[in-house]
Amino acid sequence: MTGKRRDSGLVKAMPLLLPAYAWLTLAIFLPLSAMVYFSLLTSMSPSGQSATLTLGNYATFFSDPLYATLLVRSLELGLIVTLVCVLIGFPAAYVLAKIFKGRAREAIFLLVILPFWSNSLVRVFSWSMVLREGGILDTALNAILPFKVTFDLMYSYPAVIIGLVHSYLPYMVLTCYLSLQAIDDALIEAARSLGASRFTTLRRVIAPLALPGVLAGSALIFIPVVGSFMEPRILGGHGGTLYGTVIEDQFTAVYNWPLGAALSFILLAVVLVILLVSAPVLRKAA
Amino acid sequence: MARVEVQNVSLTFGVHKAVDDVSIAFEDGGFYALLGPSGSGKTTLLRMIAGFEFPDTGSIRIDGEAVENVPVNKRRIGMVFQNYALFPNMSVADNVAFGLEVRGEKGETLRREVADALDLVQLGALAKRRPHQLSGGQRQRVALARAIVTKPRVLLLDEPLSALDKALRTDMQVELKRIQREVGVTTIFVTHDQEEALSISDRIGILKDGRIVQEGAPEEIYDRPASEFAATFLGEANILSGTAENGRLRLDNGLAIDLPPEGGTVAGDFRCAIRPERVHLSALPDAATAGGQLQGVVKRRSFSGSLSTYVVDCGGKEIKSVVQRGGGTAIEIGRPVELRWNRDDLVMLPAA
Numbered sequence: 259m260t261g262k263r264r265d266s267g268l269v270k271a272m273p274l275l276l277p278a279y280a281w282l283t284l285a286i287f288l289p290l291s292a293m294v295y296f297s298l299l300t301s302m303s304p305s306g307q308s309a310t311l312t313l314g315n316y317a318t319f320f321s322d323p324l325y326a327t328l329l330v331r332s333l334e335l336g337l338i339v340t341l342v343c344v345l346i347g348f349p350a351a352y353v354l355a356k357i358f359k360g361r362a363r364e365a366i367f368l369l370v371i372l373p374f375w376s377n378s379l380v381r382v383f384s385w386s387m388v389l390r391e392g393g394i395l396d397t398a399l400n401a402i403l404p405f406k407v408t409f410d411l412m413y414s415y416p417a418v419i420i421g422l423v424h425s426y427l428p429y430m431v432l433t434c435y436l437s438l439q440a441i442d443d444a445l446i447e448a449a450r451s452l453g454a455s456r457f458t459t460l461r462r463v464i465a466p467l468a469l470p471g472v473l474a475g476s477a478l479i480f481i482p483v484v485g486s487f488m489e490p491r492i493l494g495g496h497g498g499t500l501y502g503t504v505i506e507d508q509f510t511a512v513y514n515w516p517l518g519a520a521l522s523f524i525l526l527a528v529v530l531v532i533l534l535v536s537a538p539v540l541r542k543a544a
Numbered sequence: 545m546a547r548v549e550v551q552n553v554s555l556t557f558g559v560h561k562a563v564d565d566v567s568i569a570f571e572d573g574g575f576y577a578l579l580g581p582s583g584s585g586k587t588t589l590l591r592m593i594a595g596f597e598f599p600d601t602g603s604i605r606i607d608g609e610a611v612e613n614v615p616v617n618k619r620r621i622g623m624v625f626q627n628y629a630l631f632p633n634m635s636v637a638d639n640v641a642f643g644l645e646v647r648g649e650k651g652e653t654l655r656r657e658v659a660d661a662l663d664l665v666q667l668g669a670l671a672k673r674r675p676h677q678l679s680g681g682q683r684q685r686v687a688l689a690r691a692i693v694t695k696p697r698v699l700l701l702d703e704p705l706s707a708l709d710k711a712l713r714t715d716m717q718v719e720l721k722r723i724q725r726e727v728g729v730t731t732i733f734v735t736h737d738q739e740e741a742l743s744i745s746d747r748i749g750i751l752k753d754g755r756i757v758q759e760g761a762p763e764e765i766y767d768r769p770a771s772e773f774a775a776t777f778l779g780e781a782n783i784l785s786g787t788a789e790n791g792r793l794r795l796d797n798g799l800a801i802d803l804p805p806e807g808g809t810v811a812g813d814f815r816c817a818i819r820p821e822r823v824h825l826s827a828l829p830d831a832a833t834a835g836g837q838l839q840g841v842v843k844r845r846s847f848s849g850s851l852s853t854y855v856v857d858c859g860g861k862e863i864k865s866v867v868q869r870g871g872g873t874a875i876e877i878g879r880p881v882e883l884r885w886n887r888d889d890l891v892m893l894p895a896a
């Protein structure tokens with residue numbers, strides 16, 4: 259009987275679900291299948307030479323260790339950026355959700371999502387002005403400090419991390435904020451009344467309950483950062499060659515779309531495996 | 545277990561004085577109810593004793609130790625919250641163990657103390673459940689076990705039973721009383737349910753607008769309310785106002801009643817209160833054969849099981865009388881009646 263009721267519920271929900279599914283099919287499924295097709299072609303030249311199906315593009319990844327090295331570097335970058343975002347974003351979200359009240363909260367909330375308001379390219383280029391030698395940060399530091407420092411972060415790994423953290427931090431703050439806000443203040447007070455210090459309360463009560471938000475934010479950050487190419491290219495210089503920039507090169511510079519598509523799918527597979535493996539572990543922790 | 549002493553404590557939120565110069569002592573092992581209308585400052589006072597709010601002025605002592613500047617986690621208090629506030633990410637046993645673990649207890653001692661506390665609230669069988677798998681009453685018991693397992697110096701409860709339905713609430717009152725007796729912890733219980741306060745506590749403090757208006761044993765407050773507010777807030781009361789002269793009170797409608805003996809000397813505007821159950825009714829054959837303190841006509845009546853409530857119109861002044869329903873027949877509406885009471889049951893109230 260319940261099954262029947264659920265069925266009729268689903269039928270009733272169909273008109274509501276249809277637009278969303280139609281859009282998802284169009285926006286994700288079609289381009290993705292096109293990409294799967296490309297990734298299996300020997301070549302795709304504009305002159306229209308006949309191409310045959312092959313797994314060669316995937317084999318390229320395994321034949322040249324450079325790709326794997328870059329992939330590992332990109333995963334590492336994703337991990338670092340995610341971690342930095344947790345370290346900065348969680349406390350910020352905590353202050354926002356549990357300490358500020360009323361108008362102050364709204365004002366600070368707007369500041370937090372400020373990066374969303376500007377174009378990402380503009381954002382990255384403004385960082386390049388801040389970080390380069392003789393740039394804003396360098397000049398400011400020399401104006402304050404009595405001794406001379408040369409400060410040039412531009413075209414370095416830290417610059418890439420700074421740029422990426424800046425771009426993706428709001429996701430972490432938002433997801434953490436939502437899960438922190440859902441925690442009843444009485445739970446925190448109960449823990450304190452039982453003798454727990456602020457830190458113990460954070461560790462034993464707040465952190466476990468906010469974990470879903472941290473995880474959602476991490477997924478939202480880790481996945482795009484691993485495939486990122488714009489920030490590494492503009493802020494990273496020579497050191498900024500990563501898995502994402504190599505894929506981008508295939509599409510925009512070398513015009514080897516099949517290889518670019520194949521590399522993308524390998525990335526997708528690796529990320530999916532990471533998510534699948536970590537899901538049960540994290541669920542147990544939560 | 546300890547004595548809690550609150551002295552001249554005030555706390556202002558913005559311009560609003562939530563607690564205004566309150567002084568009250570909670571004796572060791574006593575069961576106190578703080579009773580008052582909404583917004584009277586009960587929760588604020590309780591939270592200051594707990595250490596969630598800090599008084600602007602005044603002192604709070606627990607066991608002789610001044611605690612105004614001690615943070616909540618160092619005060620060794622136990623608190624039960626209105627919405628239970630159980631940790632949803634922990635089992636029942638882990639919830640109860642939390643306070644002990646924080647204090648560094650572990651192993652067999654910890655396990656045994658948790659089991660004992662759960663047995664005390666009769667929930668030993670549900671130790672492994674999560675809070676969301678419990679009923680409201682069971683959650684309340686877990687919250688109680690969690691609060692007392694750490695042997696707090698004082699147990700604070702903020703309307704802990706208000707989320708439960710009537711029948712369950714009565715059960716929990718009995719249960720709470722039993723557990724408090726068994727543990728012997730000084731208990732301060734906030735409620736705005738006067739029946740609950742009367743039935744559960746050894747002493748009651750009545751708050752109004754941030755001030756304690758009366759404090760004493762339930763019978764004492766009920767029988768000898770010190771103000772009209774106390775008389776009407778705790779239980780029902782007929783308020784008789786008029787002018788006193790020569791030991792009699794001339795009511796505003798012209799009728800007069802005798803004052804209690806100690807009222808012989810008062811004069812001028814004056815108020816008295818009498819509980820409805822102290823007003824005895826008897827039907828008269830007709831209005832001419834009147835006796836008693838006052839006469840009137842039955843205007844309304846209602847039954848609640850074993851009791852009947854009559855509203856009698858005495859020359860425009862309505863007086864309520866509650867009588868035990870015996871074998872006799874009820875008095876019909878419109879019947880002339882006489883009202884009698886013992887002069888000592890009349891409580892003289894200070895001029896408003």
Ligand SMILES: Nc1ncnc2c1ncn2[C@@H]1O[C@H](COP(=O)(O)OP(=O)(O)OP(=O)(O)O)[C@@H](O)[C@H]1O
Nearest residue numbers: 557560562580581582583584585586587588589736
């Ligand atoms: N954090 C706060 N900020 C500002 N005003 C507050 C705050 N907490 C309480 N108040 C005010 O202080 C007064 C006393 O509040 P309190 O919560 O102590 O009342 P209460 O007696 O517990 O009432 P209730 O029975 O409704 O729970 C109220 O007028 C309330 O509006």
Ligand SMILES: [Mg+2]
Nearest residue numbers: 586587588702
């Ligand atoms: Mg309250």
